Amino acid sequence: MSDTLVVGLDVGGTSTRATVLTVTGQRLGTGRAGGGNPTSHGAERAAAELLTALREALADLDPARVVAGTIGLAGAGRLLADPAGRAAFDRAWHDAGLRCPYAVHGDALVAYASGSAAPDGTILIAGTGAITAQVHDLRLDRIADGHGWLLGDTGSGFWLGREAVRRLLADLDIGRTPGALATAVLTELVGSAEIAARPRATVDATIQAVTRRAPVELARLAPLVVTAASQGEPVALALIAEAATHLAESVSRIRPAEAVTPVVLGGGLLTADTPLATAVRTEIARHWPNAPLHTAGDGAAAAAWLAARDLPEVTDPAALHARLFPTTP
Amino acid sequence: MSDTLVVGLDVGGTSTRATVLTVTGQRLGTGRAGGGNPTSHGAERAAAELLTALREALADLDPARVVAGTIGLAGAGRLLADPAGRAAFDRAWHDAGLRCPYAVHGDALVAYASGSAAPDGTILIAGTGAITAQVHDLRLDRIADGHGWLLGDTGSGFWLGREAVRRLLADLDIGRTPGALATAVLTELVGSAEIAARPRATVDATIQAVTRRAPVELARLAPLVVTAASQGEPVALALIAEAATHLAESVSRIRPAEAVTPVVLGGGLLTADTPLATAVRTEIARHWPNAPLHTAGDGAAAAAWLAARDLPEVTDPAALHARLFPTTP
Structure with a gap:
């Protein structure tokens, strides 16, 4: 044997x-x-x-x-x-x-x-993309999101990166001094946190830095959001909370409200000890208080x-x- | 002379x-x-x-x-x-x-x-994209949005088209019967309103129909939202209201709250007699009740x-x- x-x-x-x-x-x-x-x-x-x-x-x-x-x-x-x-x-x-x-x-x-070894349950994955699936008899059953960066993957690493850039662009439009997250994003994208005398030039430089790469590369900015949130940066914390809400909403599209089967969290953003993992655990526990929560x-x-x-x-x-x-x- | x-x-x-x-x-x-x-x-x-x-x-x-x-x-x-x-x-x-x-x-x-012939005012344009500018002495001054489909153009034709597809995909994820707008979008994209026995196949077909074209082509679906909203379709009405809120938010990034200068509405979605034009007029009048409103x-x-x-x-x-x-x- x-x-x-x-x-x-x-x-x-x-x-x-x-x-x-x-x-x-x-x-x-x-x-x-x-x-x-x-x-x-x-x-x-x-x-x-x-x-x-x-x-x-x-x-x-x-x-x-x-x-x-x-x-x-x-x-x-x-x-x-x-x-x-x-x-x-x-x-x-x-x-x-x-x-x-x-x-x-x-x-x-x-x-x-x-x-989980349980035959029935839910898997929620958030990394570069985001997808949720119901597992029935250890086979994939219904799926939610996983629609790709253009149409979905809401709450994913791509989504966090894109939203961080959008918050930076809003600051520049308004003429508001960028906070710690926006400053980190600007530095990562254009190599300096300095804002041009004509802020629209910085807006254009930011957009060009993003569009020079494939859109999915926006996910490379997600760690900046995670780090800023760990340090209590308010914009980053708001984005993390919004991402967790979106991910839980994806789960609720396919998981019955009364389910007590396990929920497994997978993908780089949820298997590491990140503020997003914590926020998602809280959201899942709020919707499904009796569901065992596991990490992939x-x-x-x-x-x-x-x-x-x-x-x-x-x-x-x-x-x-x-x-x-x-x-x- | x-x-x-x-x-x-x-x-x-x-x-x-x-x-x-x-x-x-x-x-x-x-x-x-x-x-x-x-x-x-x-x-x-x-x-x-x-x-x-x-x-x-x-x-x-x-x-x-x-x-x-x-x-x-x-x-x-x-x-x-x-x-x-x-x-x-x-x-x-x-x-x-x-x-x-x-x-x-x-x-x-x-x-x-x-x-408008007034030297100072605001122009808000929503067509395929969306941009707002302050005009000072008949020259462009500060600008908001116009960030392109990947990072902005919130409330634009692209945005309406993309959101309409996202609502359809959510219906398919949930297993909810698509409403009139989602049905029109599905028919436009895949040539039939029929949902496969395995709804994920229809999700995949929808995503493939979108990703075969350039992303900005999602703006071609905006007229479906406008038409459905004109007929009172609830999802379309909600999208139009959300777009109008986003467009007014873009204006408020650069236009002072107390401004009484004219606001000109431009772009295909705002110069035609559309539900979006009506909703934007209401939003602008709510924020700036004393501003003359003109159409490009x-x-x-x-x-x-x-x-x-x-x-x-x-x-x-x-x-x-x-x-x-x-x-x-």
Whole structure:
């Protein structure tokens, strides 16, 4: 029985991570490679990163021992609908020496499973973007937001960054001395906090600094909001409160008001100890006072757990989950 | 004295218009050409459209009679700062047979002058974008918004279109039957009002229909909001009210609370008899109850008036304005 292994992969936009587990929860190998999101990088490139991470994780192990695998990735549905993409992933799987089948799940399900073993619950993710999903029987069910920066992702890192710039531009329009957050944003964007004699020149320089980059890069300003809020800056605190309200509103679009299932918080803005994470916890606790609140953890381990839980050797999937994620209640 | 002529040009993103006036306000010639905004079309192309419009307006006239000219265009400051762009405009002016100097003003000033002859006042424009400016001594002074679709233009046609799509996406997330506006938006974007068995497929189709085009094309949905609001559709009415609040807020960034100078409303959304124009009039009257409210008119004639008012022959510029724009009080 200790011969049996499972593989989990968490394929993200900036990194791909692989974990090999025994069915008792021992981590025997881990691997890491570059961003492998097939939607943004193309399936061939994503499959190449997948293979790199798999080979590293399996370096000291016999791949024939692996009996099940799960890949979590954003845009899983699009990959499954694309025969060429699916074939590229099949080849990478085979080239790593794996002969077992594998399942593909959305990254939101894997994030949920890294925070809770309960079959039903809610996952709320806020990083560069923002998305919420209901999980039913450990599958993604209804989804809210995740509409992208142009039409949604309200309360996300992009949203925080854009709103911080908008507050700065309003200060410049009004002729109000920018506060600490606006000053930090201006310095980050144009390299100086000095306002031109004709403030419209500073407005134009700010807009040009933003529009020179891809819009989604506004998310790079979110840490300025988080830091300023931690220091009690009033504009930053207001933006954090507004973001938390928006994120809770997204959850309420799909989560019943009387639900007592777990809520898992994922994404860089909610897994770190940020003022936004605190504000979102407060909002969720206000709407759903009886819901257990968890934080997402190691996605590759969660993917491996999703692969393991259906094996006959795993008689208590919840106990295995508790061993893998000891810090989540 | 009746030999003396002035030329005005209104250079917009979709059309360029020229008007030739006598100093007593007789329109002797008009010309029209394609979009000539040098920022979006390049100065060479803009200058070519300028020449076409000028030649048409001067077809039956001796260009040597023209003693002054004004060109109004968006991004006037950028044109003046660019020697190559300025040279292209100089050549077009010369090629049209004109030997007098010409002034270049922002389109916002020309829009203001098409609604009021008062030297001081406010212009609020809402079309695809939204911008507000204070006018002092018939020159643009402080500006609010006009920050572009990514960071501002709050309450504009772009904003109305984007918000209409966001309301549709929220309906689909929640599983709420879309109302009349959301149905119209869905039909416009994906060609059918039918919602897929898996509503997320309709969400994805909607997002893809938007992201296939340039973001600013969301402004094409604004007429759906205007029409729905005219028919009393509640979501559309709420969006119109919100847009009017945003536009008035932009004005209040730069217009003193106690101002009694005129406010001119310009741009396609405010010069037509739309629910937004009505709502903005109400908002402006609420903030500045003693301010005369005017609607922008013929920009080319206003540009010509700006050219004429400094001539010794024009002893009463306000009277000339009243003859040119008889419907504005």
